[in-house]
Amino acid sequence: MAETLRIALAQINPHVGDIRGNAERIRRARAEAARLGADLLVTPEFSIGGYPPEDLVLKPSFNADAAAAIEALAAETADGGPGVVLGGPWVAEGKRHNGLFVLDGGKIIARRAKHELPNYGVFDEKRVFEPGPAPGPVAFRGFRLGLMICEDWWFPTVSETLAESGAEVLISINGSPFEVGKAQLRIDLAVPRVVETGLGFVFLGQVCGQDELVFEGASFVLNPDRSLAVQMPLFEEAITLTEWTRRDGRLVCTPQKLAPIPSAEEQVYRAMMLGLRDYVNKNRFPGVVLGLSGGIDSAISAAVAADALGPDRVRAVMMPSPYTSRESLEDAAACAELLGIRYETIGIGPAMEAFGAMLAPAFGNRAPDITEENIQSRARGLTLMALSNKFGDMVLTTGNKSEMSVGYATLYGDMCGGYSVLKDIYKTLVFRLCRWRNAHVPAGSLGPAGPVMPERVITKPPSAELKPDQTDQDTLPPYEVLDAILEGLVEGERGVEALVAEGHDRATVLRVWRMLDRAEYKRRQAPPGVKIGPRAFGRDRRYPITNGYTNLIA
Template sequence: MNDRLRIALAQIDAHLGDLQGNAARIRAARAEAARLGADLVVTPEFSIAGYPPEDLVLRPAFCTAAEAAIQALAAETADGGPGLVVGGPWIEGGRRYNALHVLDGGKVIARRAKHELPNYGVFDEKRVFDAGPAPGPVAFRGFRLGLMICEDWWFPAVSETLAETGADILISLNGSPFEIGKAGRRVDLAVPRVVETGLPFVFLNQVGGQDELVFDGASFVLNPDRSLAVQMPGFREGVVVTAWTREDGVLVCAPQPLAPVMDEPEQAWRAMMLGLADYVAKNRFPGVLLGLSGGIDSAVTAAVAVDALGADRVRAVMLPSPYTSEESLRDAAACAALLGIRLDTMPIDPGMQALDAMLLPTLGGPPQGLAAENIQARLRGLTLMALSNATGWMLLTTGNKSEMSTGYATLYGDMCGGFSVLKDLYKTQVSALARWRNAVRPDGALGPGGPVMPERVILKPPSAELRPGQADQDSLPPYPVLDAILEAMVEREESVAALVAAGHDRATVERVRRLLDGAEYKRRQAPPGVKLTARAFGRDRRYPITNGYDETR
């Protein structure tokens, strides 16, 4: 019986569908692990293909190519270096599995299929995968590895089966998406698995952005006494070698310095940085552009973009109308100067006049009211999309979750764009993050230290400036009130009656309920954006557009 084992945890950023690129990442991680003296390298869930594969895994050619990439990596383990645990598809007996593949000695020595398939929130694995049997341990160089995949460890059955069939250690390969505060919950959930089995537990998570999802890494190791032996950083790739010794018949991991715990503002900001950076890089955009209005939403979006991409890959455009204040012009210019980005100014007055003339014969006069306001927003969207098409730079939208909840946004106007950084943040959260970023430059940020926007941008009353003297509170309840109601309705599905009982004004609650339900058609047409909460629009919260139920009646 061997008493020592060195396991490398490869917290990598897989690019979904890039099989050869992912194989190269795994190969590089193995080379680094070999240099550090590892016996085994563990990679995240579906690491050869990227996660989540969604319907891509239904294409036989894709699964065949993934198997070929796995076999090529297996052949390389004949060099006597570390073994590999790689995640990827497995087709067997007409069934399609989300599987892990253990590679050693030049071949695939074992495979295990995911037993618990998640089918909630962003996950719909039962559509594309078959559930595998409860896995048994894998024999590897004198040890019995209790290998499992993500959802398998969220419930006790798989861990208990592995322990009862002789596993020395529990190792979970994960594609666990980020949510604010989730890293601590993962550790809390792992503790019962250790208590129930008496075995140490390894949580290995991928890192990187994939469409709306961000994977934060934050891999960790718990010893049999439930102590935290290893904590890898969040939002960063890395290879860490863990040293294991058998003590009184039980494997124990030598403790390492722990990565610091981030507070929630830094978690959110780092998630937005990583989500945007990977979306731009993996979709091969040279840079991003956005409308910079002088308001807080566009200022925060610009700051995240500069932190993620660098100032030379962010371009801002100010699109004033006759209702744009001098203060907004000055604030937009000040934001651009603080961030070091290019700012162009393109007044939309000529476009407004042209549309008035075009519509005059049909309407008998210039557009009025909401139609006139939306023309301004759509002229801005049209102009920004023209710049995006001409340059190849992706347009960022700048709306927040409060606006998307209530429909306080213009289809084909300020909703134009390829990606939304603030999509899962309420307005009050945006304000809090603006204050935080003005005081803190997060680790890994490419933007400047010090303030990234004038204090006045944070403090002034929000306004779309589409008519004289307009303020958001003309159309919406004050944001602290609105966001408290929205958070209860969206995040926790609380009823009108419950909110009224909690002290909110009934008329306000009923109005917000109607706005929330009525804006579903707009949300369905919104661009993707970074998921930060457990109830992000589009992936987690899915409501019908045509819906006859009215809770306010």
């Protein structure tokens, strides 16, 4: 009986719906695993179809094509090379499952269905899948593998069933989305599975952006003594060979050098890069175009775009109005020069005059107000969309979570666009990210090595510059106050009284709560953007627009 098993862990980047392309990714990973001398290749959850597939699995043709691709890959294992563990749809007896397949010797030697279906936050798997029974181990070349699919290991039932039925190691394939700090959280949550079963544990994740979700990889191995034997990198595709030796009836992994876990700021920044890069590339946009105002939000958005796509694929447009300051003009130009991106100026003064003349008969003698401010923002949105239509670049919006929370944004104006890297980033974090990027170059960056914005962009008071001497704080509380209240209302679901008890001013909390509640209709029309925290608008937090509930106590 063999005493050593070599398992290659493939942290790959699948493309949802691209079954043929995903099969080729798995083939390339298998070839690399063979070169490394692996007995088995493990790929992520739903790797043949891309995760999450959402309603694609309701299409019989999608499931049939995936099944055919899996059969073809299985036939290729007749060459005596590594076996393969992969994920994909499994339709059996009229039921759809989130499936796991083991390929070896030219055929599918085992199938397993996901037992624990997540139905919270960004997940709604119970809507499209049926759960399978708690699985037993899979016999593979003289070893008994305890194979699981993502949520199966978050609870003890599946791992205990596998251990009790003779598994020698626990291996979980995953589509686990990124949140700040989640890489360490997964390790902490895996420790009880090791303690309960006495078995080593493998977490294998994917590395990709999929609409709002980002998957950072961060695959790891815990040995039966709970020690961390393998830590794969975050936000990077990688294939790592692990060597397992049978000791006292269990498999123990030879420890390797551990990849470092980046700081919180670096994790967020690289998540934004990966989310934008995959959204633009997988949707086949040639690049992005954005308004570069000289302010901090557009500056960091442009920096992320240059780092993710390369400066040659980023087009920045300064769209001054009569209220645009000289400092903003200088700062926008300086940002573009530091980033090495294309930069041009298109003034919106003529558009403002045209709309003023066009609407004068309808407006009559009414005094100028927020209507005229919004016309400026919409003129800019129209300009960017015209450039997008003409040249094909996707419009990158630049609004942050603080603004979107309270509706400090203009529908069909600065909200106009295809994607947002700041959608889940509060303003106070925007400041931290700007300082971090000016001092560091993220791994995988295609942008410049030095600072990406002048210091003045970070230090000057934020302003929409839609009227003379305007600042954000004319309308909003100071951002450190606003963000603390918003985190309590949004992430914490705390009520007004609870926040007042924590020391916040009652009138300010009530004002922020009302703005948050009123702005739901705007957020429903916002573009998708990278999910960073536990309660992102759209995927996580889904409130009714028409909503008469006003109990503020809890």
